[in-house]
Amino acid sequence: MKNFLKSIVTAIAFSFTFFGLVHTAQAADDGAKVVYHVDFKDPTRYSATLTSINNIMNFYENELMEPEIHLVFVGFGLRFTTNDALKGTPYEHDAALLERRDELKGRLDALMNVRGVKVHLCDKTRDEVGLAKDKVYNGIELTTSGVAKIAILQSEGFSYLKIQ
Template sequence: MFTYPLSFCRLATLLFVSLSCIGLPAGAAADDDDIAQVVYHADFSDPRRFSAMLTSINNMVTHYQDELIEYDVRIVFISHGIRFLTNNTLDQTPFKSDAALAERRENLSGRLSALHDVQNVKLELCDITRSQIDLNKKELYPGVELVPSGVVRIAELQRQGFAYIKIE
């Protein structure tokens, strides 16, 4: 029977441990299964602000995709945010469309649709807001999910670990 000197055994162990760690990023741990969870709060009427929010979300999901990070990004629309989820001008409501929105609506709706359809960003609308202005569900853009209360939904998502972002 052949026995290896003690230093060879140590070297073999060190080599085995080193090879088993190749490919692991710094800080890799049991948390690698975590999903990046982010909720954006949209309760404003300004189309420039909405455009900035869409840019922020696109940049975020592009980063996650480039880094191969799973993500769950949602936008919860409340109050004036409903303006960005329908082509209805919402006349006779507090959320009535204005010239600034009319000018940018096609661009904004296209970008929002791409985030939902291509990037899998979830769109959630407060049903209290929708029902208070009697907007038919069929007038909402495809992919918009109704939640009973937008603020309750945001609180639930934060309790589940979602990061909260509101573009100012």
């Protein structure tokens, strides 16, 4: 009888532990979904965004989680999606961006093509300045409305991050 009770207690303890781990893993997986918002023109702030994306991906991967990261460009964020100088527009490239453009483009390319980050550009912003679609970096998906894309992702459980 003593062994029987011991077996029951062990089984109950195992059940609580197992179901607790399943719940924790499920909650962790839900937290591995993040959308970053770039609507600013500062290359240093954008660089910090790219670093943050890399860091959060490293964290999730170290926790054996598969992160799903989206990066959405709106407004001034357009500057970081093209080599076009955007002359005559509010988004025109300046010396600070031109100095770092190749480095930033390379880092974005690595996040998209090596790390699997999904990148979106607001097509409304692109169209507003008359930037041809073929001038946007390869791999960037055009979305009808960048802010709507962010709202949709948030409604699907994505956490919203914007680097200040």
